Amino acid sequence: MLHRPNLLCIIFASAIASAVLSGCNRGVTTEDVGDKQEEVAELAKDIQQLEAEKEERVAEAAKEERESIEEELQEKRQALTEEQKQLAALKVRQSFEDDMQAKLDSVKMRIDELEKQAEDAEGEQEVQLRQQAEALRTRHKQMQEKLDELRSTSSDEDWTTNKAALEEAWRSAEQSLRGPAATDPSTDAAEPKTEPSSDPS
Numbered sequence: 001m002l003h004r005p006n007l008l009c010i011i012f013a014s015a016i017a018s019a020v021l022s023g024c025n026r027g028v029t030t031e032d033v034g035d036k037q038e039e040v041a042e043l044a045k046d047i048q049q050l051e052a053e054k055e056e057r058v059a060e061a062a063k064e065e066r067e068s069i070e071e072e073l074q075e076k077r078q079a080l081t082e083e084q085k086q087l088a089a090l091k092v093r094q095s096f097e098d099d100m101q102a103k104l105d106s107v108k109m110r111i112d113e114l115e116k117q118a119e120d121a122e123g124e125q126e127v128q129l130r131q132q133a134e135a136l137r138t139r140h141k142q143m144q145e146k147l148d149e150l151r152s153t154s155s156d157e158d159w160t161t162n163k164a165a166l167e168e169a170w171r172s173a174e175q176s177l178r179g180p181a182a183t184d185p186s187t188d189a190a191e192p193k194t195e196p197s198s199d200p201s
Contacts, residue, residue, distance in 0.1 A: 096163060097147065
């Protein structure tokens with residue numbers, strides 16, 4: 001009774017060991033070689049395909065890169081054109097504003113001259129000189145305010161509108177500067193008087 005179970009265990013263990021040894025020692029089979037050949041062939045095929053597609057894919061990548069660069073260049077060119085337009089507009093504005101300031105400075109100098117002449121004049125002549133100086137001072141103040149407003153304008157359309165108003169104000173002031181009252185009254189005395197003709201005929 002005691003020997004039978006031991007015998008069965010020995011037989012069972014022997015069968016398992018035989019099966020394991022049979023699997024470990026089966027060696028390389030034709031199937032193994034065939035599988036490996038298929039893998040090698042597949043890789044060789046992939047390499048051949050990549051070689052065939054290489055130039056095309058490189059050319060395609062180069063084309064895409066070139067198109068990307070061209071697009072970026074186009075954007076830069078457009079930005080440059082816009083910046084150049086803005087620069088030109090700024091130069092026009094600066095030139096006009098500086099020129100107008102120089103004109104207003106000349107008006108201020110004329111006002112100072114009139115006031116100095118008024119100090120040396122008497123009577124009606126002094127009154128006229130001081131009146132003209134005051135009139136020019138009022139115009140000068142108005143135009144200076146318009147110029148300051150023009151300088152602070154950011155919109156091109158508003159700047160153009162304010163520029164036209166300032167130019168009109170200057171033309172009006174310029175007429176006053178050229179008018180009879182703007183001349184030096186002392187020059188009237190230096191003009192020779194015309195004597196009446198003694199020709200009886």
